[in-house]
Amino acid sequence: LTRERYPVRRLPFSVVSREDLEAFERVVPGRVITDPEVLEASNVDWLRTVRGSSAVLLRPRTSEEVAHILRYCHERNLAVNPQGGNTGMVGGSVPVFDEIILSTALMNQVISFHDLSGTLVCQAGCVLEELSRHVEERGFIMPLDLGAKGSCHIGGNVATNAGGLRFLRYGSLHGTVLGLEVVLADGTVLNCLSAPRKDNTGYDLKQLFIGSEGTLGVITAVSILCPPKPRAVNVAFLESPFYVLIETSGSRAGHDAEKLNDFLEQVLRSGLVTDGTVATDHMKVKALWALRERISEALSRDGYVYKYDLSLPTERLYDLVTDLRVRLGPQAKHVVGYGHLGDGNLHLNVTSEAFSPSVLDALEPYVYEWTAGQRGSVSAEHGLGFRKRGVISYSKPPEALRLMRQLKALLDPKGILNPYKTLPAQA
Ligand code: FAD
Ligand code: MLT
Ligand code: ZN
Structure with a gap:
């Protein structure tokens, strides 16, 4: 596990006491978790780069229980970290210090x-x-x-x-x-x-x-x-020099296949695509999607991952990848660009054997400045959480940030909800 050191100090929230645990036990009987082994999984994020040290996890079943818990925490000035599936990519889902973890795992009806x-x-x-x-x-x-x-x-x-x-x-x-x-x-x-x-x-x-x-x-x-389930689904996986996965969904299988085939003939004739495969069979469709869906898992096995999630003009989507391959040279194991092409969303991932401050220095603020230069977004879909909260100003003006702080103060005057996340620390 790599524990990055961030210059952040614990805010003056109360510390959970025995009386607090007893009070929680009355609200969610049998669902106040203090077993360190169980807590371990909730204190560490999916990417295993951020770790908190919470000593208590609460598992409410109803909104009323959540309301009771928050009313109590608000009064006692106890910080709370809401947690869902803990798959977030920016360290927002785990505590930074000893915040109480409020899990929605049992609110599953x-x-x-x-x-x-x-x-x-x-x-x-x-x-x-x-x-x-x-x-x-x-x-x-x-x-x-x-x-x-x-x-x-x-x-x-x-x-x-x-x-x-x-x-x-x-x-x-x-x-x-x-x-x-x-x-x-x-x-x-x-x-x-x-x-x-x-x-x-x-x-x-x-x-x-x-x-x-x-x-x-x-x-x-x-x-x-929820949209109606499409009656016809076609997936095409095309190559060279990039891999593109396209899914079409519609209501008439014959009509949809004809349109897709016309498109494929056109791109093959033009030389834009040199090879590929199409699928309509559910198992093959699933297998093709798995190639795309499991990229983040594959990267996390390649070493330490520096992850960026950028919105860029589609025509410039890949430029930063080629640029960084040159800039980083052998310092990087892989510089990988994937994402959601149709949305103009690049996931730029750089791997190295282990965390290296010199790789980080070569990447930041360069990647953020490059993105801001394109009027892009430094967080397209993953949010800011704990890891990215310091870079909000590359994509938002000071007036927007000020209004965000005012909204936060209005809705959470004591700042107990997910402290140290999303908004940058105040000087
Ligand atoms: P968590 O990780 O538990 O929490 C995420 C944030 O939401 C935290 O700040 C947490 O405090 C807050 N939160 C959670 N539940 C609540 C609640 N009930 N009320 C208030 N706040 C809450 N993201 C994408 O956008 N697109 C993708 O394609 C994508 N693919 C992914 C693929 C993989 C393999 C993985 C591991 C992650 C991927 N993600 C993707 C990131 C992640 O899955 C999403 O951000 C997801 O929406 C997080 O849901 P979660 O329940 O795991 O939330
Ligand atoms: C994806 O598109 O695969 C996700 O956003 C996860 C990631 O970026 O690694
Ligand atoms: Zn994504």
């Missing part, structure tokens, strides 16, 4: 599914893949999909505004999330869950929590619009 509109209402701790299965049995699909689907929770997806593999087709969660229930830092339950598709009654408050990374409230339930 589907509340309702409307099989005419495709509206799914569920608790925040439902695992994405399980939701996919639930709605597919009813002729729909989830509007988002990602490699972490087997572990990530829908609440975590909303909290990070996850992009993923269907973004190009179905758009962002800012469009597909219809309503949210959120518990605020002081324990207030904000029920904006049952919202019709069209609803212009005042400010759209739910949008504030989509992508807020657990810093403004704990999402306890989600209402989300």
